[in-house]
Amino acid sequence: MGQDNCKPQPGDLIEIFRPLYQHWALYVGNGYVIHVTGKAYEASSILLSSSSIRATRAKVKKELLKDVVGNHRWRVNNKYDSSCTPFPVKEIIRRAELCIDREVPYNVLNSNCEHFVTMLRYGEGVSDQVSKAATGSAAAAVGSIILAGAALVGMALSESTSRR
Numbered sequence: 001m002g003q004d005n006c007k008p009q010p011g012d013l014i015e016i017f018r019p020l021y022q023h024w025a026l027y028v029g030n031g032y033v034i035h036v037t038g039k040a041y042e043a044s045s046i047l048l049s050s051s052s053i054r055a056t057r058a059k060v061k062k063e064l065l066k067d068v069v070g071n072h073r074w075r076v077n078n079k080y081d082s083s084c085t086p087f088p089v090k091e092i093i094r095r096a097e098l099c100i101d102r103e104v105p106y107n108v109l110n111s112n113c114e115h116f117v118t119m120l121r122y123g124e125g126v127s128d129q130v131s132k133a134a135t136g137s138a139a140a141a142v143g144s145i146i147l148a149g150a151a152l153v154g155m156a157l158s159e160s161t162s163r164r
Contacts, residue, residue, distance in 0.1 A: 006075055006076055008065070009027065009076075010027060010028055010029040010089050010092075010093055011026070011028075011087075011092040011121060012026070012078055013025075013026060013027075013076070013078050013079075013117050013118070013121060014026070014027050014033055014065065014075070014077070015075055016068065016069050016073075016074045017072055017074065018072055022114070022129060023113055024114040024116070024117045024118075025065070025068055025113070026117045026121065027065065028062065028093050028096055029093070031064050031065055032062055032064055032065065033062070033064075033065045033068055034060060034061070034062050034096040034099065034100060034117075035060070035063070035113055035116070035117070036058045036059070036061075036112070036113045037058060037060075037061050037068075037113075056105075056106050057104070057105065057106060058103070058104055058106035059104075060099040060101065060103075060116075061101070062100050078121070080126060084118075084121075084124055085122070086122055087122070092120055095120050099120075104116070108130075109130055110130070111125075112127055112129070112130065114126070114127040114128070115127050115130075
């Protein structure tokens with residue numbers, strides 16, 4: 001269940017504490033979040049097997065926060081606000097709503113749920129989960145995360161724009 005002390009505002013990042021990983025969603029108001037989900041996503045996030053590292057597809061959904069959270073703990077966590085400037089709330093919501101029901105690339109290392117929501121809020125896909133787990137050059141990891149996040153949201157946004 002949600003914590004009583006969490007009062008999300010539209011555009012906030014929601015961190016959900018699941019076994020072995022944190023799931024991320026974007027709060028859009030009226031009790032709803034937009035997030036990346038699906039069977040392929042859930043399996044790869046939980047198992048983190050070698051097959052999860054290869055790119056697959058996931059779906060962007062708008063669902064009630066309480067349904068996404070289930071019995072897990074959650075919190076508002078706009079942790080990158082000190083280092084990244086968020087878009088205006090209306091722009092964050094507009095970008096997120098353009099992605100609803102789209103299939104997007106999913107890869108646990110560079111196109112995961114945290115990359116997705118940070119790309120919507122900041123225009124830059126970032127994932128501390130990946131950064132902490134990654135080995136090798138930090139600069140290379142950050143560069144690939146930014147490029148992958150940009151591709152993920154850019155693809156969804158361009159598909160919706162071309163269908164107008």
